[in-house]
Amino acid sequence: MIITSRSDNFLGFTTGAWRVWSLSDGYIEMPADLLRDPRNKPVPQVAQAGALRLSVNCFALAGPGVDGILIDSGGGNWASTTGRLEQTLAEAGIDPASIITLALTHAHQDHVYGLLARRDWVLFPNLQAIVIAEEAVESFAAETGLARFQPLLKPVRNGEQVAERLTAVALPGHAPGHTGYAFDTKEDRFLFFGDVVHVPALQFGDPALSWGYDDDQTIARATRQEVFRDAAEAGTWVAGAHLGWPGVGRVMREGGAYRYEPA
Numbered sequence: 001m002i003i004t005s006r007s008d009n010f011l012g013f014t015t016g017a018w019r020v021w022s023l024s025d026g027y028i029e030m031p032a033d034l035l036r037d038p039r040n041k042p043v044p045q046v047a048q049a050g051a052l053r054l055s056v057n058c059f060a061l062a063g064p065g066v067d068g069i070l071i072d073s074g075g076g077n078w079a080s081t082t083g084r085l086e087q088t089l090a091e092a093g094i095d096p097a098s099i100i101t102l103a104l105t106h107a108h109q110d111h112v113y114g115l116l117a118r119r120d121w122v123l124f125p126n127l128q129a130i131v132i133a134e135e136a137v138e139s140f141a142a143e144t145g146l147a148r149f150q151p152l153l154k155p156v157r158n159g160e161q162v163a164e165r166l167t168a169v170a171l172p173g174h175a176p177g178h179t180g181y182a183f184d185t186k187e188d189r190f191l192f193f194g195d196v197v198h199v200p201a202l203q204f205g206d207p208a209l210s211w212g213y214d215d216d217q218t219i220a221r222a223t224r225q226e227v228f229r230d231a232a233e234a235g236t237w238v239a240g241a242h243l244g245w246p247g248v249g250r251v252m253r254e255g256g257a258y259r260y261e262p263a
């Protein structure tokens with residue numbers, strides 16, 4: 001991985017013949033008591049802080065077989081602090097008209113409402129497909145504001161190839177059909193892992209800490225442990241929707257837990 005361009009809002013890098021961008025859509029403020037210990041109780045020292053600021057990141061791919069793929073779209077107008085993606089794409093030199101496939105990790109609002117720009121304009125005029133896990137289709141359909149995108153849904157299953165070198169990987173626990181995307185260039189391995197981590201400053205050091213909005217905290221916890229272990233062993237770059245800026249980094253084993261090293 002070679003970093004080629006950056007601003008405060010994006011990081012562009014190359015890996016072999018491919019280009020990857022980490023793109024900021026802004027951030028969201030969430031109640032700090034959403035961070036939970038293994039008994040599903042708020043973590044007192046953290047809850048005192050009142051609010052936690054979570055980055056909201058999306059990722060774009062270009063190169064042989066993966067041109068025009070965006071992973072997650074951010075929150076758009078869903079929150080006043082999201083919807084920066086349009087401006088970030090411009091800074092990174094990416095034309096929204098070049099995006100033809102959106103691959104979603106799940107259908108929560110902070111990942112899907114970026115389909116719409118200001119005044120509910122469609123941000124990606126040439127979008128042809130929205131890749132989404134079969135089990136997440138129902139949640140997407142429940143977002144009535146996004147009804148016009150329903151015909152584009154392209155359900156995938158665990159292990160299915162989405163594009164050349166890009167494979168859907170079930171990462172259960174956070175939301176129905178929560179899915180990551182593994183991207184394997186010869187030089188690097190990436191896992192775009194959506195919402196496996198919400199509070200990077202604490203969950204790498206203690207992967208048992210869970211998020212109040214995880215559908216099944218026990219399964220989410222097991223998924224997080226497994227992802228960290230595998231990524232640390234294989235030297236995989238992890239890229240997360242809520243990882244601290246720049247949203248991509250490595251997982252290093254540290255004692256009985258892990259440490260996150262941003263790119």
Ligand SMILES: [Zn+2]
Binds near residue numbers: 110111195241242
């Ligand atoms: Zn999220």
